[in-house]
Amino acid sequence: MKLYWCPQSRATTAVWLMEEAGVAYERVLIDIRTGAQAVDAYRAINPMMKVPALVDGEAVVAETGAICAYVADRVPEAGLAPAIGDPARGRYLQYLVFASSCIEPAIAQIFTKMEIPSGSAGWGSAERVFNVLEGELQKGDWILGDRFSAADIVIGAGLRFAARQFKLVPERPAFTAYLDRCEARPALQRALAISEAN
Numbered sequence: 001m002k003l004y005w006c007p008q009s010r011a012t013t014a015v016w017l018m019e020e021a022g023v024a025y026e027r028v029l030i031d032i033r034t035g036a037q038a039v040d041a042y043r044a045i046n047p048m049m050k051v052p053a054l055v056d057g058e059a060v061v062a063e064t065g066a067i068c069a070y071v072a073d074r075v076p077e078a079g080l081a082p083a084i085g086d087p088a089r090g091r092y093l094q095y096l097v098f099a100s101s102c103i104e105p106a107i108a109q110i111f112t113k114m115e116i117p118s119g120s121a122g123w124g125s126a127e128r129v130f131n132v133l134e135g136e137l138q139k140g141d142w143i144l145g146d147r148f149s150a151a152d153i154v155i156g157a158g159l160r161f162a163a164r165q166f167k168l169v170p171e172r173p174a175f176t177a178y179l180d181r182c183e184a185r186p187a188l189q190r191a192l193a194i195s196e197a198n
Contacts, residue, residue: 003015054067105123134174156188159178
């Protein structure tokens with residue numbers, strides 16, 4: 001597998017995933033700070049000109065959540081996704097998508113101070129998003145209770161970025177404890193070291 005990435009970017013989430021999966025992969029640097037994402041060769045892989053993107057043989061996958069879902073299913077022995085037919089899979093998929101469909105827009109709403117009626121916003125409101133997430137994280141160590149999954153990678157990475165680096169998420173004990181658990185994972189520590197070294 002080839003992971004197209006850039007350090008200190010959202011692509012660190014995909015590096016964390018690959019480290020958790022324990023699968024051999026090659027990192028291909030796309031330096032978004034120099035415009036490398038706009039060259040034709042990379043646009044053919046991801047026409048949105050963003051990182052990360054993944055190439056696995058003939059399969060090409062972009063968007064962080066989709067990459068996480070793909071690799072978690074591709075490497076079932078890593079235990080990062082409930083199998084099809086497992087009742088926990090519905091909750092897993094819901095929260096795998098929640099990161100990009102609710103958490104990121106909520107963070108953007110806070111950052112831009114955008115006023116939008118909650119009935120018009122697909123995420124409702126930033127307060128609702130964080131209340132729901134807090135409620136879920138009070139049920140167990142991970143989104144699936146005692147079972148870590150790729151949903152925790154996308155949620156944990158996004159929450160860590162917004163809460164710990166940019167202070168855009170309200171401080172809540174459930175978030176602090178969750179992020180501490182995420183940061184204690186050796187795979188995330190390796191991913192952060194890889195990002196910092198480049």
